[in-house]
Amino acid sequence: MRAIMLGGMFLALTAGAVWAHAGEQGFVLLLPTNVYIAAGGVTVALTVALLAVLPGGFAETLFRPIAIFRLQLPVFMRYFLNLAVTVLLGWLVWRGLMGPGDPGVNPLPLTIWVVFWIVLVTLQGLVGDLWRWINPWVGVGALLRRLTDMRAPLRYPRALGYWPSVVGFLAFCGFLMADPAPTDPGRLAVVVGFYWYAMLSGMVLFGPAWLARGEAITVLMRLYCRVSFIGFSKGYISAGLSGWQILTGPRASLGLAVLCLILLGSGSFDGMNETFLWLGLLGINPLEFPGRSAVILPNILGLLASNAALIGVFAGALWLGERLAGGQPRPLRGLFCLYAPTILPIALAYHIAHYLTAFLVDGQYVLAAFARALGLASHPISAGFLNTPGPVKIIWMTQAGAVVMGHVIAILLAHALAMRAGDGRARAVLGQVPLALFMVAYTVFGLWLLATPRGA
Template structure:
């Protein structure tokens, strides 16, 4: 234990400022994290116990939305903003190719990994649907259709469903986690540029359906839109408890259900592959890490195995619940019904995992904006990670996000179980294996945040 503590403190003190994930780890190791982890697991378990004795419709009542006002944004305005987003992305790709090679100065890595992947994805899931305004393909697709008058020549094969986007999500996660230099500007520019053109080709060939089924980023953002507290319902801008849109939308397809679970699995492996535990499995000395290029294949295999294991365990939990409650619904239907309840957990891990990175790397974004406006260059500091107070606040925020995400998932699952109309007893019995899965995952997620990191 002493060696782990010393190693974690050493890594925390010697880690680079840029693209930081957990520079505060040395202080986190000194906190009573075991107590926090246990409390998080108990909180999720108590939530299920309360649902077993409270009125049957309490969970669904919590997710009722309230309409605030009607809003109908002109299509021309939205398409113009979409087109502007495409132009901006093109400019960023150009800067990635010809601009500085330092990812902390070049605007492309900052825009992709900090502004978009951390900031915009979090806003999409926490607040509301911003992606429909900044989608960089929609405006270009509309413009091409108006200029050429051509319609999509091919019909999207129904058999493909959302599976192309599943492959796209795995490829994106593999690039983020396994590529030796995903933040290198020129390399990132080639990947982003190629992906944009490939997805535009899909849009031209198959029409808008390609974006909502085959394009991974749009599918991801539409999935996280279901978690946000702000959304549309029957023409009204409405608010409700985060996750209310999961209950208000129909059951998802099998491909989209798998997509939801892969979001969680990939995010979890993003944390796992930095830990001493994972490096020990690979037989590597965490204090002499050979670099990402030496672990490309193990990282890809780990990503695939983690997602496969998560899907299998989730399906087993549903099967056990079905057997325990004597339910009549097919397992496939249950899988598609309950998979979206995982989204609050996936979003919570995303926010928690990248919180420290955002606090540090976000300063590079502000500095880049200041330089572009001709203002005084900003001083970038990670000094707040060297004092216990801010570190404890960060940890508590991360842990709180994870626990809240699991509690919301439990409430959603219970509301869906009650909708099956098989009675309270069967609903509660059927939820026990899934609830145990979520309690275990709460403990696992909090452990990921608290454990020493070596990569």
């Protein structure tokens, strides 16, 4: 942990003047990246080195949760909130179809892309399982069962596993990154309305199992809940270091493990697809960007290729680590399912870092919409703070700190899992070397991604 603190102090003391640059989905800070990237990589590398000399159970001890209190809320309260959110979602879809066409004024794009995708996903990964209280399908499903006394006519096929949610999340990312106008209120209303009805149909046919395995947003939220600080343990509301619920939860199936990697790969490509580097590879002048319609197919292919490459590299690191550790190699599939959830802290960290400045700007539009709805004075909207060195430095330090901390937690989790699997310290350290090198390299890549200019 001393390495983490020293790395953070090094980042803070060496920060210099920066400039800001705005992109469509977020903002990128143009920085003197060499020092920051080196400090982040060194911090993660020192964490790996410390694990080689610290006691074998040190990492697992860090993730031991502390019981706080028992909490049992009435089931009807949960269903009431679910139904209220469903009604709100229906109103938002109606406003998307009939309301103003300006995405900065219409409440549907602001709610989906700012309140849900930026704020709620972040809170789910930091605070705890908020989604179970506002899931827009649970209350409707319970109401239908109560009124009709009808059970699901079909049993959810075991062979499907979590693969429908994998496909669904890739489709969501494709819409976010490749659709020409994902913030257009009318277009977004059709997509949201269709998706809600499609998932409700799946739940009617297969029962609650469809939400637990086939509905992408619910599965995504349950994954991010596993890295939150607060959760349930032995009937108690408990708190612990981010990721403690990964150690206490069951091993992921193959489809769920793949989704863990896709969360990271898609988040990374969400930042990559607007960079000068990516546009240069496509032969597009980043200063004369022709529009999103010109890069639909390349972005879809890039999304799929980046995820496939990440899964391949991650699996390759596990395979190589098993050979370095010696002894009888374990099946790669089992290793992949065991260690894939350790990527979740990194995926959440990239989500926070990538969307932080977008939240600071677009969040003002949300406040302005609330002010209009309540008949209050107009809320001023400004991005002027991005032109001031002080606030920009704080933003960058928060982004870089989140990325580095996410990687450090992932390494600690992987080491704790290795020790729990019965590996001795020497075998665990040797087996983790390729995975640790992958983590260090991805730290450097992530920090570069935050600072590199965008042309789209």
